Amino acid sequence: xxxxxRRDETSTGTDVAPRVRRRPTQADVAxxxxxxxSIVSAVINDRQYGNIRVSDATRQRVRKAVQxxxxxxxxxxxxxAGGTNRLIGVFTFQRIFPLAKEDFFYEFLVGVExxxxxxxxxxxxxxxxxxxxxxxxxxxxxxxxxxxxxxxVLAGWDESADEIRRLAAEAYPFVFIGRxxxxxxxxxxxxxxxxxxxxxxxxxxxxxGRTVAFVRGSSAPELVPGRQxxxxxxxxxxxxxxxxxxTFATLPPEPSLLDYAQLVTWASExxxxxxxxxxxxxxxxxxxxxxxxxSGARLQVLSLGGAPEEEAAARLGGLVIPRREMGREAVRLxxxxxxxxxxxxxxxxxxxxxxxxx
Amino acid sequence: xxxxxRRDETSTGTDVAPRVRRRPTQADVAxxxxxxxSIVSAVINDRQYGNIRVSDATRQRVRKAVQxxxxxxxxxxxxxAGGTNRLIGVFTFQRIFPLAKEDFFYEFLVGVExxxxxxxxxxxxxxxxxxxxxxxxxxxxxxxxxxxxxxxVLAGWDESADEIRRLAAEAYPFVFIGRxxxxxxxxxxxxxxxxxxxxxxxxxxxxxGRTVAFVRGSSAPELVPGRQxxxxxxxxxxxxxxxxxxTFATLPPEPSLLDYAQLVTWASExxxxxxxxxxxxxxxxxxxxxxxxxSGARLQVLSLGGAPEEEAAARLGGLVIPRREMGREAVRLxxxxxxxxxxxxxxxxxxxxxxxxx
DNA sequence: CTGTTAGCGCGTTCAT
DNA sequence: ATGAACGCGCTAACAG
Numbered sequence: 112x113x114x115x116x117r118r119d120e121t122s123t124g125t126d127v128a129p130r131v132r133r134r135p136t137q138a139d140v141a142x143x144x145x146x147x148x149s150i151v152s153a154v155i156n157d158r159q160y161g162n163i164r165v166s167d168a169t170r171q172r173v174r175k176a177v178q179x180x181x182x183x184x185x186x187x188x189x190x191x192a193g194g195t196n197r198l199i200g201v202f203t204f205q206r207i208f209p210l211a212k213e214d215f216f217y218e219f220l221v222g223v224e225x226x227x228x229x230x231x232x233x234x235x236x237x238x239x240x241x242x243x244x245x246x247x248x249x250x251x252x253x254x255x256x257x258x259x260x261x262x263x264v265l266a267g268w269d270e271s272a273d274e275i276r277r278l279a280a281e282a283y284p285f286v287f288i289g290r291x292x293x294x295x296x297x298x299x300x301x302x303x304x305x306x307x308x309x310x311x312x313x314x315x316x317x318x319x320g321r322t323v324a325f326v327r328g329s330s331a332p333e334l335v336p337g338r339q340x341x342x343x344x345x346x347x348x349x350x351x352x353x354x355x356x357x358t359f360a361t362l363p364p365e366p367s368l369l370d371y372a373q374l375v376t377w378a379s380e381x382x383x384x385x386x387x388x389x390x391x392x393x394x395x396x397x398x399x400x401x402x403x404x405x406s407g408a409r410l411q412v413l414s415l416g417g418a419p420e421e422e423a424a425a426r427l428g429g430l431v432i433p434r435r436e437m438g439r440e441a442v443r444l445x446x447x448x449x450x451x452x453x454x455x456x457x458x459x460x461x462x463x464x465x466x467x468x469x
Numbered sequence: 470x471x472x473x474x475r476r477d478e479t480s481t482g483t484d485v486a487p488r489v490r491r492r493p494t495q496a497d498v499a500x501x502x503x504x505x506x507s508i509v510s511a512v513i514n515d516r517q518y519g520n521i522r523v524s525d526a527t528r529q530r531v532r533k534a535v536q537x538x539x540x541x542x543x544x545x546x547x548x549x550a551g552g553t554n555r556l557i558g559v560f561t562f563q564r565i566f567p568l569a570k571e572d573f574f575y576e577f578l579v580g581v582e583x584x585x586x587x588x589x590x591x592x593x594x595x596x597x598x599x600x601x602x603x604x605x606x607x608x609x610x611x612x613x614x615x616x617x618x619x620x621x622v623l624a625g626w627d628e629s630a631d632e633i634r635r636l637a638a639e640a641y642p643f644v645f646i647g648r649x650x651x652x653x654x655x656x657x658x659x660x661x662x663x664x665x666x667x668x669x670x671x672x673x674x675x676x677x678g679r680t681v682a683f684v685r686g687s688s689a690p691e692l693v694p695g696r697q698x699x700x701x702x703x704x705x706x707x708x709x710x711x712x713x714x715x716t717f718a719t720l721p722p723e724p725s726l727l728d729y730a731q732l733v734t735w736a737s738e739x740x741x742x743x744x745x746x747x748x749x750x751x752x753x754x755x756x757x758x759x760x761x762x763x764s765g766a767r768l769q770v771l772s773l774g775g776a777p778e779e780e781a782a783a784r785l786g787g788l789v790i791p792r793r794e795m796g797r798e799a800v801r802l803x804x805x806x807x808x809x810x811x812x813x814x815x816x817x818x819x820x821x822x823x824x825x826x827x
Numbered sequence: 828c829t830g831t832t833a834g835c836g837c838g839t840t841c842a843t
Numbered sequence: 844a845t846g847a848a849c850g851c852g853c854t855a856a857c858a859g
Contacts, residue, residue: 134639136852147830152854160855164828183608186616188852190545191835196617197597198544206582224564227596233614236592238585239555258492258541259591281539494836505846510838518839522844546836549851 135180144169144176151177155184199227199445200260200285202237204247204267218418219266219288222438230446235260249274257283262449264288264441284448286441286457290337297456299448301440308430308463309341309415313387315467317349321384321411326374326397328362328390338389338415338430357381362393371400378410386410391417391424398427413467431464493538502527502534509535513542514552544617557585557803558618558643560595562605562625576776577624577646580796588804593618607632615641620807622646622799642806644799644815648695657806657815659798666788666821667699667773671745673825675707679742679769684732684755686720686748696747696773696788715739720751729758736768744768749775749782756785771825789822 137151144151146169153163154173165173176182190196201223203216227234240248240256249257257263262284269275272293278285279296290302316323325342346358360374374397378386388394394414401410417424418434425431444457495513499506504527511521512531523531534540544554559581561574585592598606598614607613607623613636615621620642627633630651636643637654648660674681683700685693704716718732732755736744746752752772759768775782776792783789802815 138852148853149831149855150829156854158854160857163855166828169828183612185549185852186612186614187545187548188835189854190617191543191549191837191852192854194835196545198593198617224594224596228564228599231597233597233617234594235556236582236594238582239589239591241586256541256591258539259544277539496836506837507839507847508845511845514838516838519841520844521839524844527844543836546851547838549835549853550837550839551851552838 134185135182136185137182139180140173140176140182143180144172146173195261195449197232198235198260199223199232199442200235200237200257200263202240202247202249202257202263202265202267204265204269206247216266218434219438219441222435222440223264223442224438225435226439226442230442232261232442232446249278257285262286262445264438264445284445284452286445286448288437288441290460299444299457301437301444301459301461303432303437303461303463305337305415305430305432305463306341306344308465309338309387310345311341312413312430312465312467313342313345314348315465316385317345317351320351322357322382323385323387324358324360324378324381324383326360326362326386326388326393328366328388328393342387357383360386362388362390366393366396368396368400371397375401375404375410379406384409384411386412387415387429388412389415391415391421391427391429394427394429395423425466426468428466428468431466433461433463436461492543493540494543495540497538498531498534498540501538502530504531548617553619553807554617555590556593556618557581557590557800558593558595558615558621560598560605560607560615560621560623562623562627564605574624576792577796577799580793580798581622581800582796583793584797584800588800590619590800590804607636613639613641615643620644620803622796622803642803642810644803644806646795646799648818655814657802659795659802659817659819661790661795661819661821663695663773663788663790663821664699664702666823667696667745668703669699670771670788670823670825671700671703672706673823674743675703675709678709680715680740681743681745682716682718682736682739682741684718684720684744684746684751686724686746686751693747700745715741718744720746720748724751724754726754726758729755733759733762733768737764742767742769744770745773745787746770747773749773749779749785749787752785752787753781777822783824784826786824786826789824791819791821794819 137148137155141148141151149160149163150165150169151173152158153160153165154170155177159165201220205216224234237247237256240251257278263278264286265275266288275291275293275298276296279293279298285299287298287300289300291298291300313323325339327339360377362370362374371393374386377383378401386394386397388397391414394412394417398412401412412427413429414424414427415430417427417429417431440459440461444459447454447457495506495509499509502509507518507521508523508527509531510516511518511523512528513535517523542554544556547554559578563574582592593615595614598609607615615636621636622644623633624646633649633651633656634654637656643657645656645658647658649656649658671681683697685697718735720728720732729751732744735741736759744752744755746755749772752770752775756770759770770785771787772782772785773788775785775787775789777783777789798817798819802817805812805815
């Protein structure tokens with residue numbers, strides 16, 4: 112039996128050239144062990160199809176053959192037969208690895224990777240997905256790039272809701288990181304409760320008898336409403352309502368030191384004690400400027416968009432966004448979407464920690 | 470002709486239940502376009518098998534059908550059939566997104582993503598690849614996890630050369646980031662010339678009449694020899710050879726502030742003017758300690774492992790490792806390996822910049 | 828307890 | 844210019 116199927120190549124008699132050694136297949140193992148492929152498959156996957164029952168002796172022989180041949184299953188074939196490829200697509204409307212490390216996606220990806228590892232999925236980064244204009248697109252050349260994976264995690268700011276609508280219409284499983292509301296579509300997403308957290312933070316400040324202003328800055332649009340709403344709610348609930356002109360300030364998209372300086376001056380002129388800055392990077396910048404001034408020493412700067420791992424923002428305090436956990440949760444939701452096709456849209460809202468340094 | 474092949478499911482008459490919407494296949498596209506699958510395949514891959522020649526009109530119809538159906542090729546099927554997926558696998562022996570952002574892989578990945586985008590490849594991050602011990606492995610459960618990708622970029626420190634040998638034996642195209650030498654295998658890699666750079670840096674310091682010590686710290690093993698060699702070369706070439714006991718120091722894997730402090734003290738006791746620290750993070754720590762002491766003010770700390778984007782390390786000066794460019798080059802080499810199967814091992818050594826602040 | 832066989836979706840050769 | 848048919852390696856239903 113060990114002598115069955117001796118030839119190690121499909122030598123047709125001619126052309127026995129030094130061909131590249133083909134990887135052994137289940138058929139090779141079956142031949143070597145003197146059994147059929149279904150037995151091999153059953154042993155390897157430790158499964159019992161229908162009424163298949165493999166004797167221990169056979170099992171041993173198959174295992175032995177596997178060892179001798181150095182057989183390893185072909186993932187592609189397995190995926191083909193199973194209809195799934197254990198791949199999670201990751202699409203960001205902006206570059207995934209931006210040069211500024213402290214940028215938005217990084218912490219999400221940490222969580223996505225962790226969860227994917229736990230769930231046994233590989234990650235497919237859609238980096239090649241660009242339309243003719245060179246913009247990142249879910250439908251480069253009109254075709255769905257995400258279809259390559261079993262499902263997708265999306266992040267970033269998209270200008271056109273159309274692509275997302277189309278994705279949803281195709282019943283393709285995907286989960287957004289960050290709240291997304293698109294009329295007429297039941298989206299799955301993992302959100303963070305910025306509203307409550309901002310409200311609580313503002314409340315605390317007001318209760319301590321100080322005045323506070325909200326500094327708008329460039330940050331992902333879907334985050335903005337929640338935070339401003341929470342801020343307004345706190346103001347409305349406050350017995351000591353603040354003057355309007357000292358309530359909001361806005362930073363340009365790419366603020367310079369001068370912009371920060373002007374903001375600090377503005378705060379001082381309006382007797383603002385505390386600044387709630389949307390963007391954590393800007394918060395750090397504003398704080399540095401403030402502390403460089405004798406007059407600005409009493410101005411407290413809080414970040415509304417810090418990630419738990421951002422050291423500088425953590426020092427300042429403010430909102431600590433659970434980015435990593437959001438990434439993890441997005442993968443979990445997606446896996447549910449993939450494995451339970453019947454399930455409706457999945458949504459999770461994670462709490463946002465309020466952290467004020469002592 | 471548009472009316473050919475009308476039925477949109479293989480409706481056998483019975484059982485037309487609300488089946489889960491299957492992903493469209495080439496056959497679906499073919500039916501929709503009123504052509505055969507081979508035509509679809511030819512159009513999609515923009516190829517001309519044997520004597521196949523597709524008319525422009527047909528080509529258009531196929532493209533249209535693809536769009537309408539949202540067709541995307543099945544990666545597994547393609548891989549099985551011997552096709553290519555325009556996918557680059559990325560495998561790191563350690564976690565890709567470590568919590569410490571300043572860690573090793575990040576800057577590499579920035580480059581990898583950039584180049585992949587330029588070359589029109591997507592990235593497959595092998596996150597699921599763990600063996601039973603939970604360790605990352607190229608052959609989890611004995612299978613090559615990279616099979617779906619056309620080739621792979623590897624990074625990180627591997628304990629077992631066996632897996633790499635096996636990968637090479639399979640004639641699977643892959644490129645290492647960082648120099649790798651494994652006996653009996655012709656590896657492709659992109660390296661950085663640490664040796665020359667360290668030598669030049671050391672030379673400069675010695676020429677200015679100062680004494681210098683080399684501080685070993687935890688860093689990727691493959692980088693170590695080059696730098697120490699360069700250092701030794703400079704010492705050997707120097708007319709004013711240094712005392713041996715003041716030449717090398719070693720930091721523990723996870724140094725504490727105390728370790729940094731002891732190092733600074735050591736330097737002071739041995740009249741060392743300048744410290745060459747292997748690990749940029751440690752360099753920053755040591756420098757902070759040194760500057761906090763009045764006596765340590767004259768001690769210069771240089772980093773031997775900084776990335777161009779690391780602000781703190783850049784301030785110190787030392788070696789600037791072109792991590793991003795290494796990532797880019799790795800992808801370029803890999804693409805060559807993929808598209809020109811005949812080509813031998815690809816190797817590039819990138820220059821390392823020496824940067825000493827004024 | 829085990830063997831045979833039909834797909835999975837796609838690339839490619841050959842016949843038309 | 845186009846369609847039919849085969850095989851890639853594997854899973855799983857089915858027939859012994």
